[in-house]
Amino acid sequence: MLRPCLIYSMFTYIVRRLMQGIVVLLAVSLICFIVFRSAGDPAVSMAGQYATFQDIEEVRKVFGLDKPYYIQYIRFIANALQGNFGLSFVNRVPALPLILERLPATVELATCAIFISVVFGVGLGVLVSLKPYLVRNRIIMAGSLFNISMPTFLTGILVIMVFAVYLKILPPFGRGETVTIGFWRTGFLTWSGIKHLILPAFTLGMYQLAVLLRLTRAGMREVLTEEYIKTAWAKGLPPRKVIFKHALRNVLIPVVTMTGLQFGELIAFSFVTELIFQWPGAGNLLLISIFEQDQPVIVTYVMLVALVILTINIIVDILYAILNPKIRYE
Amino acid sequence: MKKVFLLSFIAAFMVALFGFGGQAMAASSIVVAVDSPPRMMNPHGDDSDANLSVMANFFDGLMQRKGSDGILAPALAMRYEHPDLLTWKFYLRKGVKFHNGNPFTAEDVKFSFERLSDPKVSEFINTGKSIASIDIIDEYTVVIKTKTPIPWFANNLHQVYIMDKESTESRSVGAVQQVPIGTGAYKFVEWIKGSYVKMEANEGYWEGAPPIKKVELKPIKEPSTRFAALVSGQVDFTSGVPVELYEKVVKNPKLQVINRPARRSIFLALGSKPGSAWEDIRVRKAMYMAINEDEIIEKIMRGHAAPAAQIPDPPTIGYNASIKRLAYNPEEAKRLLKEAGYENGFDITLTGPNDRYVQDEKIAEAVVKYLAKVGIKARLDVKPKAVFFPEVFEGKLEFYLIGWFDGTFDMGRTYFKLIHTRDKEKGFGALNGAKFSNPDIDTLLEATASMVDQEKRKGVLQYINKLAMVGSIACIPLHYQQDIYAIQKDRGIKFQPRPDRWLVFKEISKQ
Numbered sequence: 001m002l003r004p005c006l007i008y009s010m011f012t013y014i015v016r017r018l019m020q021g022i023v024v025l026l027a028v029s030l031i032c033f034i035v036f037r038s039a040g041d042p043a044v045s046m047a048g049q050y051a052t053f054q055d056i057e058e059v060r061k062v063f064g065l066d067k068p069y070y071i072q073y074i075r076f077i078a079n080a081l082q083g084n085f086g087l088s089f090v091n092r093v094p095a096l097p098l099i100l101e102r103l104p105a106t107v108e109l110a111t112c113a114i115f116i117s118v119v120f121g122v123g124l125g126v127l128v129s130l131k132p133y134l135v136r137n138r139i140i141m142a143g144s145l146f147n148i149s150m151p152t153f154l155t156g157i158l159v160i161m162v163f164a165v166y167l168k169i170l171p172p173f174g175r176g177e178t179v180t181i182g183f184w185r186t187g188f189l190t191w192s193g194i195k196h197l198i199l200p201a202f203t204l205g206m207y208q209l210a211v212l213l214r215l216t217r218a219g220m221r222e223v224l225t226e227e228y229i230k231t232a233w234a235k236g237l238p239p240r241k242v243i244f245k246h247a248l249r250n251v252l253i254p255v256v257t258m259t260g261l262q263f264g265e266l267i268a269f270s271f272v273t274e275l276i277f278q279w280p281g282a283g284n285l286l287l288i289s290i291f292e293q294d295q296p297v298i299v300t301y302v303m304l305v306a307l308v309i310l311t312i313n314i315i316v317d318i319l320y321a322i323l324n325p326k327i328r329y330e
Numbered sequence: 331m332k333k334v335f336l337l338s339f340i341a342a343f344m345v346a347l348f349g350f351g352g353q354a355m356a357a358s359s360i361v362v363a364v365d366s367p368p369r370m371m372n373p374h375g376d377d378s379d380a381n382l383s384v385m386a387n388f389f390d391g392l393m394q395r396k397g398s399d400g401i402l403a404p405a406l407a408m409r410y411e412h413p414d415l416l417t418w419k420f421y422l423r424k425g426v427k428f429h430n431g432n433p434f435t436a437e438d439v440k441f442s443f444e445r446l447s448d449p450k451v452s453e454f455i456n457t458g459k460s461i462a463s464i465d466i467i468d469e470y471t472v473v474i475k476t477k478t479p480i481p482w483f484a485n486n487l488h489q490v491y492i493m494d495k496e497s498t499e500s501r502s503v504g505a506v507q508q509v510p511i512g513t514g515a516y517k518f519v520e521w522i523k524g525s526y527v528k529m530e531a532n533e534g535y536w537e538g539a540p541p542i543k544k545v546e547l548k549p550i551k552e553p554s555t556r557f558a559a560l561v562s563g564q565v566d567f568t569s570g571v572p573v574e575l576y577e578k579v580v581k582n583p584k585l586q587v588i589n590r591p592a593r594r595s596i597f598l599a600l601g602s603k604p605g606s607a608w609e610d611i612r613v614r615k616a617m618y619m620a621i622n623e624d625e626i627i628e629k630i631m632r633g634h635a636a637p638a639a640q641i642p643d644p645p646t647i648g649y650n651a652s653i654k655r656l657a658y659n660p661e662e663a664k665r666l667l668k669e670a671g672y673e674n675g676f677d678i679t680l681t682g683p684n685d686r687y688v689q690d691e692k693i694a695e696a697v698v699k700y701l702a703k704v705g706i707k708a709r710l711d712v713k714p715k716a717v718f719f720p721e722v723f724e725g726k727l728e729f730y731l732i733g734w735f736d737g738t739f740d741m742g743r744t745y746f747k748l749i750h751t752r753d754k755e756k757g758f759g760a761l762n763g764a765k766f767s768n769p770d771i772d773t774l775l776e777a778t779a780s781m782v783d784q785e786k787r788k789g790v791l792q793y794i795n796k797l798a799m800v801g802s803i804a805c806i807p808l809h810y811q812q813d814i815y816a817i818q819k820d821r822g823i824k825f826q827p828r829p830d831r832w833l834v835f836k837e838i839s840k841q
Binding site: 039040041042044045046047048049050051052053054055056058059062063090091092093094098101102105157160161164165168171172173174175178185275276277278279280281284285287288291292293 | 367369370372375376377449450451452453454455456457459503504507508522523524525526548549550551552554555558559561562563564685714715716717719720721723724743747754757758760
């Protein structure tokens, strides 16, 4: 049970966090707007290759690009509050649905990546912590350093070359067959979809896997020296119980926090992986939009991701308080 | 015992998962990987070749361009008349139906051409605005009058697709952007953005049903992934093989590589801005001669380019075969600079895109180095195309790398854009970003627009071309690019690349 005073302090804390969140979102939108607006004139490419000066001027007017920047920004915010993020300059359709349509692919990829990184990261972390000086475990640790320092781009191309080109056991790109349930297009329900998911999810989760591995190992090594673990051994409990029930449970608190925080990051930074594997997700769309100077899509995307990360952070904070009663929010 | 069970379970799982590698493809279907995905299914909304190429399969224009020579041929118009400089009379094909069953009539033509001038849905505003009136004579005859004489009007009609008036008006703008309804050889099946576009043969196509029944078009932006998709047999065919991977593709015994000289030429635009060092034609000539184009082709383009002496390519009206490149001669360049009073060189900024043309950034780097050898201090300023092109339009560059080819095969239109003096009133010279100006060329160019005799017009255009390239060195031409395709050898695909790099699937067959 939560004590009333904790609930109260948590409530004020959440309200404060939400208000901070709104300020952050506004700042993010403003920075995005300034950066991409001053980078180039979208009207030129929107008017077509053979446009005359007058044609370009007309396009500017139709899309409201002839107004001063601050008016354009105020207009954007006013519309955004009503859920209208403007028309994509490139596709000429509303920006938000364009991104939302692509989001399921990214969420599925990130979910899979986090799953792989938790299972292998925590599993190997425990394994390594038990006998840290074994050659095999030292190789695993060295490998995790390698993972942290290897750019996703290289990992992606390497796994494509090995598993798709030479071994030919997994497809090199795309999402395979998908099934649509309501608005959600999923690749989880077909063989082809799952096969297509393995390589990109592995590539995306690689870094997180290494981080979780090192985190689990460090935590385990610390906990395993504690008195109560010695007591557990002394009582003659089976190793499985000592390791998983007594030691790992205590290590898991920071691991869960880390995993939560990283989930938002995986969604936000999946674009490199998505590019390499031609994964039809939101990150891929973002990259194309940046190349094409499609400012409404870029700003909407960045705001959406900021919102996701903020939400996850708040949820993690709350969970943390529930998991660990020592925490106070003041 | 437990362990053995677990291992065999894992093994069984792996077999189940990986056992069904390599899907068999039906004989009459094809999977194609392209480098740039379509942006929309609205045929007027994007005038990039990547989009027009896809739209060419769903829609028809009044005219079409056929085969490897890009010859202008009738499509939805059986024939046309051009009684005076402003009038174009089209006799439409009868009995053609849109994919939704609606008959194709003069109303659709009028509707489609009027739609061109709406900036919300069209990038062909220029074409749309050049039309004065569209009159329907009867159900199958349309007369279009232009505001000013446009000699290349008909030559451009393979890009202006005809939409179904009824279904375009009755559907929302969003729906029209997503689902195309045309008269083309292929019917739209499904478009999952970033994944694929699927199409199926239109069995009732007026030119006869296309041989390939199902097409799946997959965009793969990353070149190494495109290569992997091809080598692993996932796609039948890909366009846009990067020159860096060319050797690898050629060495692969399963792949066949098809090269074709591209229409696009790459050149360095150089103005004649008053007060600048390069206002002097001797300086422009020196810069031309300082650049070792053969080395650029050999080292940077890895042999996949042909030297250019002018902007238009051979099939273009106005191409002049007598124009020759100035030979690479740094000594002569230095002498010319000395003669012009720039013995110690001068400063200049070379701007260029880094994501538009084959090896664009590397070419620009090389040019800077060649210029340094004759004492010209060029500063390199490369940027993404989305930033670069607006700067060209604003006319604030002094020296830049750009590429060009004209979809109408008409140099007149190109030179009005690139070489004519910038003139906001008349709308000329919008892409003359370095402000080149030669009044003689302007006068002659404007005169060609109203020439009735097309042979004479061609002659004058050739003369203008020589005047611009040799007489006044309006730019430094570098090379024509090469289009490279790779195809799976054993799948019996018959393909002849088109000059415009479009993939028109009715022209491809498979055994």
